[in-house]
Amino acid sequence: MRRRPAIGSPFTVLLLVCSFALTGYVGVRLLVGDWFGVSLWFVGAALLHDLVLLPLYTVADRAVVTVFQAAGHRDLVGYARVPAALSGLLLLVWFPLISGQMADRDRSVTGLCGDRFLARWLLITAVLFGGSALLLVLRLRRAAKQRPPAVH
């Protein structure tokens, strides 16, 4: 005898069916133009994030940890991870501006100089890594001072 599929919580089912009805009402309006393009963006955004972006930054992070571990400084990995994550995030959010692809439009539309963003992002990245290096040096010096002096 085949087992009947479980239903689960009736409240959950009702809530979800209600939400799908509203989503359908909105969805026909959302898809009225380029339905394929919009669906592609909706589903593609989720897939691109879950199957490309997330594995990519995970692998990059593992690589950084491996390098620090090989050097015997696993505890110091944050000094590279934090500035890299912050700089990468700024690049991700402002990529159209930083890459300069919007520079011409930017200038003609807003009258602002459009190719200023790459230089600024590079400077912010320099400050982030430089600041991190400075903190690391301070920490290492403090650790060296606290160590008892070598006996001759």
Added chain:
Amino acid sequence: MARSPFSPAFWRSPLRGPWFTSVLGVVLLGGITVLFVTGLVSYAAYNPDLSPVNDQTPDKGILGFYLFAWPTHPVWLYRLTQGVHVTLGITLIPVLLAKLWSVVPRLFTLPPARSVAHALERISLLLLVGGGLFEFTTGVLNVQLDYVFPGSFYPLHFYGAWVFFTAFVVHAALKVPAAVRNLRRAQEAGEARETGELVSPSPAEPTVSRRGALGLVGGASLLLFGTTAGQSFDGPLRETAVLAPHGGPEPGSGPGGFQINKTAGYAGISAAETSEEAWRLVVTGRTGTVRLSRADLLRLPLHSSALPIACVEGWATSDQWWRGVRLRDLAELVGHGDPSDVLVESLQRHGAFRRAALRANQVADPRSLLALQVNGEDLTPDHGYPARVIVPAAPGVLNTKWVARMAFGEL
């Protein structure tokens, strides 16, 4: 080590667990609710039910149920709501990414569905994650003027928001009780080892504490906030918005040096059509049509108001000192002593908002002007010379530049 992401042992980060996910979830619960509400408010600010020229989503149906006549008080109302919408959205990006990271093992759950309810919930989660990323991506691209998305921004972002928020409400209804329980338990148990579906069965040695990871997420949000928020102000504060589209130095110096949405060159406005000889403002109303040169306008009673420009893209200027003719005086000139709605047309030949409708309450406000001067000088071509509309609290695109025609009572 497990090779397949479908095996729980594949996920080894010791950070994942109910506490981490619950903290991020609670932040998003508040943050995304504010984003949704300020987004709906922005739609209302366009007065879309006043005239089709103001409405980019005419087939909205019941989704416009809440619309109301947009007020003119306080003058910084749209500057505040839309500044919050855009700046908060950008600030929440790290929280969203961290939240998605924290629950990614769930994507690979086997069996794919334990019950009908679970199967439906997973479909809803696709709408939640796809919708969330769609909303954040279209918003972030739009403020950078990178119109690569498949259609016009307004309907995509508006209808996308409803799809996303519907799935968001369902998710909140199903998960908030558990999140609150998790946070309570963590408070009582302290740093005790967690249990639960998200906790890795074979965690790797930690390289950062959970609080440290949360600190990184918060720091990233702070960095985005700090490099964006300044674009809602003039002067030194704008200089701090180093990566925001309207951050950094002003486009010019002097009285007309403040931020420009669309330049005269981009809008295709030539000096020939705005010259003293060529340009005439056509005002129509109950008593007929009046044609006014710029000199005629300057002979009418002039008034001043200090008003900001606030753009849907989230940037704004501080108050500028505008001088010109009150809209209600122009209405009276053509027989509308009781101010009526007005349709304003620009010299601009292209662009969604070259025609815009203003409601009677906006026309009646004594601070609403057809401005001829700003900060003590004539308007510059980029700020709408020979004349532009400036209305308190209205979204920037309704402050029509290079005005050619004003039709009172024609809507």
